[in-house]
Amino acid sequence: MDSNAAFSNHYFEETNYSYLNTRVRAMESKLYKKDTYLKLLNMEVSQIARFLGEGNYKYEIEFLSRNYKGIELIEHSINFNLGNTYNKLIKISGKKASKYAFAIFSRWDIHNIISILRGKYSNSPEYEIEKTLIPIGELSFSFIQSLVKIPTYSEIIKKLKKIEKYEFMDENDEIADLESELFKTYYKNILEKFNNEKKSIFIEFVRTEIDITNIKNILRMRRYGFGIEEEQKNMIEGGLFFSIDEIPSLLRLTDADFLKEMKKTPYGPIIEKHWHETTLFYLEEYLEKYLMKCAKEHFIGDPFNIMPILHYILSKKIEVENLRKISRGKTSNLEKNIIEDSLVV
Amino acid sequence: MPQIKPTRSELIKLRRKIKLSKAGYGILKKKRDGLIFNLFDFVKDAKEAQETLEESYDVAKKYLGMTITFEGNLAVSSCALIKKGNPKFQLDSKNIMGVKVPQVSNVSFRTGISERGYSILSTSSKIDETVEEYEKVLKYIIKAAEAESTLKKLLNEIEITKRRVNALESKIIPRLESQKKFIDFRLEELERENKYRLKMIKDKKSNKVS
Numbered sequence: 001m002d003s004n005a006a007f008s009n010h011y012f013e014e015t016n017y018s019y020l021n022t023r024v025r026a027m028e029s030k031l032y033k034k035d036t037y038l039k040l041l042n043m044e045v046s047q048i049a050r051f052l053g054e055g056n057y058k059y060e061i062e063f064l065s066r067n068y069k070g071i072e073l074i075e076h077s078i079n080f081n082l083g084n085t086y087n088k089l090i091k092i093s094g095k096k097a098s099k100y101a102f103a104i105f106s107r108w109d110i111h112n113i114i115s116i117l118r119g120k121y122s123n124s125p126e127y128e129i130e131k132t133l134i135p136i137g138e139l140s141f142s143f144i145q146s147l148v149k150i151p152t153y154s155e156i157i158k159k160l161k162k163i164e165k166y167e168f169m170d171e172n173d174e175i176a177d178l179e180s181e182l183f184k185t186y187y188k189n190i191l192e193k194f195n196n197e198k199k200s201i202f203i204e205f206v207r208t209e210i211d212i213t214n215i216k217n218i219l220r221m222r223r224y225g226f227g228i229e230e231e232q233k234n235m236i237e238g239g240l241f242f243s244i245d246e247i248p249s250l251l252r253l254t255d256a257d258f259l260k261e262m263k264k265t266p267y268g269p270i271i272e273k274h275w276h277e278t279t280l281f282y283l284e285e286y287l288e289k290y291l292m293k294c295a296k297e298h299f300i301g302d303p304f305n306i307m308p309i310l311h312y313i314l315s316k317k318i319e320v321e322n323l324r325k326i327s328r329g330k331t332s333n334l335e336k337n338i339i340e341d342s343l344v345v
Numbered sequence: 346m347p348q349i350k351p352t353r354s355e356l357i358k359l360r361r362k363i364k365l366s367k368a369g370y371g372i373l374k375k376k377r378d379g380l381i382f383n384l385f386d387f388v389k390d391a392k393e394a395q396e397t398l399e400e401s402y403d404v405a406k407k408y409l410g411m412t413i414t415f416e417g418n419l420a421v422s423s424c425a426l427i428k429k430g431n432p433k434f435q436l437d438s439k440n441i442m443g444v445k446v447p448q449v450s451n452v453s454f455r456t457g458i459s460e461r462g463y464s465i466l467s468t469s470s471k472i473d474e475t476v477e478e479y480e481k482v483l484k485y486i487i488k489a490a491e492a493e494s495t496l497k498k499l500l501n502e503i504e505i506t507k508r509r510v511n512a513l514e515s516k517i518i519p520r521l522e523s524q525k526k527f528i529d530f531r532l533e534e535l536e537r538e539n540k541y542r543l544k545m546i547k548d549k550k551s552n553k554v555s
Contacts, residue, residue, distance in 0.1 A: 072418075075417070075418050077419075079419065093554070102441075110467075111420070111423065112417070114423065114467055115419075115423040115426060118423060118424070118426040118427040118450075118462070118463070119424075119426040121427060122426055122427055122428050122462075124426050128422075129426065131422060132419050132422045132426065133419075134419055134421040156346075175427065175462055175463075176459070176462055176463055176464040177464070178464075179463060179464035179466060179467040180464040180465075180466045182468070183464070183466040183467060184466070184552040213466065216469065216470065217465050217466065219470070220458070220465055220470050220473065221465070222471075223459070224458045224473075226458075226459065230459055233464075234464065234465050234466055236466070240549050279470075279474055280471075280474070281411060281415075281470070281471055282472035282475065283470065284469050284470055285415055286440065321417075324414070324417055325414050325415065328410070328417075328418075329410075329414045331410070332407070332409075332410025332411065332413065332414055333404075333410070334410065334411065334414060339414070342415065
């Protein structure tokens with residue numbers, strides 16, 4: 001395996017929680033609050049870019065303003081800032097805290113790998129693939145960029161297979177199956193890695209995320225109708241409120257019975273509220289919002305453990321998503337109340 | 346007046362040409378009227394197709410805007426990379442009063458969620474619904490292109506027919522008729538000359554006898 005491929009292979013000192021939490025608290029104090037979002041909601045896209053350029057996103061806005069403008073500048077800057085912030089966090093986190101951080105960040109590895117595989121599968125030019133990558137993850141960005149340079153889909157998989165985490169990948173698999181496997185293995189790895197912390201809030205968060213992903217997929221599969229084999233490929237094990245064995249029966253329940261089952265879980269009110277809508281847009285959005293709110297509320301605790309760091313990681317992600325929703329929503333002429341409702345504050 | 350032999354055979358030829366031109370003029374006039382009559386139906390179809398396309402594109406744009414807002418441009422661009430193949434449809438042609446216009450059939454770009462190449466675990470329903478809306482747009486683009494192309498071909502044919510009718514009406518038929526008139530006049534003149542000559546001969550003969 002390429003020893004430089006993953007940051008987690010690097011040497012980390014022991015985590016000094018009191019130092020780390022002080023730094024993280026200082027970083028968290030800089031995050032935008034509700035009143036800032038409400039102010040941004042009344043601004044034009046150019047004004048938002050200027051506001052960000054004068055505040056926490058000054059470096060990124062100035063750095064990228066040569067190549068992008070308008071909404072593209074904002075979105076690239078906030079993503080770049082997210083990457084810079086997370087990388088800074090990794091540098092100061094130490095061994096134990098980085099284990100949690102990497103567990104969350106490897107989600108972006110999957111995004112990058114999937115984008116590269118999709119691009120290579122359809123013979124897209126390298127610059128188009130690079131535009132979809134984000135410099136966050138357990139894998140170093142230089143490694144991710146080196147994957148883009150590899151000419152074929154199967155060679156990329158061969159290279160990835162040398163990394164323990166991605167050994168399961170098979171170049172003969174369909175790309176959609178590989179994507180599903182990547183996500184399933186991502187959750188499986190987290191649950192295995194933190195197996196001894198069954199009662200931890202972090203694991204509860206991951207299991208809630210699994211539940212929400214499963215519910216979203218159940219709703220899609222119920223709507224579009226999938227074969228049994230396809231259904232099984234798209235189920236994730238380890239949910240908090242229902243196991244993988246319960247999913248096939250949930251797929252075959254009548255609408256009324258399905259709602260009855262959902263009402264037994266905390267997701268019931270959200271599903272019930274949006275059940276009769278023709279689109280799953282809002283239902284999915286509010287389930288995501290519920291997950292983020294849960295995380296923000298629960299990742300609070302002892303300043304000498306990982307919770308404040310996890311809280312910051314999620315809060316920063318939420319901030320970036322909120323800024324994107326406001327600026328993109330403005331560009332797409334979405335109603336102000338839709339944007340405001342979608343914000344996690 | 347062009348060089349024309351004022352002969353009887355030329356007159357017969359001209360008469361035939363005039364008859365043919367007048368018959369052609371009548372047919373072309375009917376064709377022009379028929380094409381204009383058909384055009385109104387196709388204008389209606391093309392307008393409907395254009396309106397449906399615009400409406401559908403507005404909806405698709407709204408869906409894309411919402412998807413990019415909630416999912417981010419990176420996620421949407423990443424999904425867009427997995428474009429599988431080119432849309433296929435059947436292109437034939439049909440005949441409208443001698444004009445060959447395109448006829449598109451089997452227009453269905455709707456793909457099942459599992460045919461799109463992405464996994465449902467890595468995407469959201471927002472992507473599905475946006476793809477569905479854009480598939481509809483693609484279908485309406487083809488329909489609008491078919492209607493617009495038909496319209497263009499019909500308009501082109503009407504223009505050509507109109508020019509032919511006008512040419513026959515105001516140039517060819519009047520020219521042929523003036524030629525016919527000229528030959529008629531010349532032949533009559535020749536006949537008069539002949540008559541006069543014969544009369545002169547007759548008078549000379551009668552003078553000699555007397």
